[in-house]
Amino acid sequence: MMTHTRTAIVTGAARGIGAAVAQRLAADGLAVALVDLDEAACKPGVERIQAAGGRAVAVGVDVSDERGVEAAVQRITEELGAPAVLVNNAGIIRDNMLFKMTAGDWDAVLNVHLRGSFLMSRAVQGYMTKAGWGRIVNLSSTSALGNRGQANYAAAKAGLQGFTKTLALELGKFGVTANAIAPGFVETEMxxxxxxxxxxxxxxxxxxxxxxxxxxxxGVPQDIAHAVSFFVSEDAGYVSGQVLYVAGGPQG
Incomplete structure (x- = not known):
């Protein structure tokens, strides 16, 4: 058992998969920072965790904003403790066929998924490497294998898999693992x-x-939350650089 409460950060935690992951990690005994563009939208999740006796805070930030991310992680560290777990779940879709996709649609999706995951990971890695323990989980998708009308989203999700494997190589000797979960169809607002x-x-x-x-x-968000729970657990320290397809059948 953990001798102290570890702090987890979950991005895109206002609803859907992120909200379910935050609840699951809180149930697992972690203090959880629910991060989303809309801080107020995370309040119900925070209240549910607190009502069950857990510790949580809501933090509003645009994960693609470099200074905003640094300030958010600083605030979380002060309010809950140094981050030991990061779940990069924040994401948006701007679907369109290639010939109709705008540069803005491309940039928006790549910025949130890829740049956001990079900025968040970079902001927390110092705390994790110093502690000699950390868990980073990136949310990919079966769309990484290609999906019609999602050139931007598929590229971002495939990019996250390469990013994950590189984090695993760089951070492993410091006791930090990095893994990716690639959900198939999950019932969410998205x-x-x-x-x-x-x-x-x-x-x-x-x-x-x-x-x-x-x-x-x-799939339901809890299916993904269960997989996150495994990756961030104490006993999963020998599992790193993996992409787990949680999709109800073989993928990838």
Whole structure:
């Protein structure tokens, strides 16, 4: 058992996968900083954790803003303690076919997923290497393998896999592991928005997706949270540089 409460940072923690990860890590006994562009949107999650006897704070920051990230990590360290766990989950989609995709759509997606994960990881690594213990988990996606209408998102998610493997190589000797989780279809507001864009009721969309998934169901945020819980656990110290597809069947 841990002798003290470790601090975890989860980005994109206001809803969906990030919110579920924050709740799970709090249940696992970690103090959790819920980070999102909208600080107020993280408050309900913080309150749930506190009501269950845990420690949590909500922090509003744009993860692609270098100074903002440094200030946020500083604040988290002061309020909860030095970060030992980082889950880079913040992400956005700006889907379009290549010929219709704007440079702005490309930059926005790459900035949040890739630049954001880089800035957050760089900001926490000093604390982790000094402590001789750390866990970084990056959220990739099955879209890293290619997905029509998502050139920007697929490139960002594939980029995160290369980033993860490099962090594992650089940080391993300091007791820090880095792994990636690549979810398949998961029921979130983001996938509901995709269904809406396709003019399809979400239930129908989920049914159509489940028909193509070997375990015959769609994923829920808790499925991903469980995988994060494993990667950040004390006993997972010999697992690093891996990409785990949590997608209800073989991928990658």
């Amino acid at each position: 996938t509901a928005a995709t269904a809406q864009r396709m003019n399809m009721p979400f239930d129908e969309f989920k049914k159509a997706m489940a028909a193509r998934i070997p375990v015959a169901r769609t």
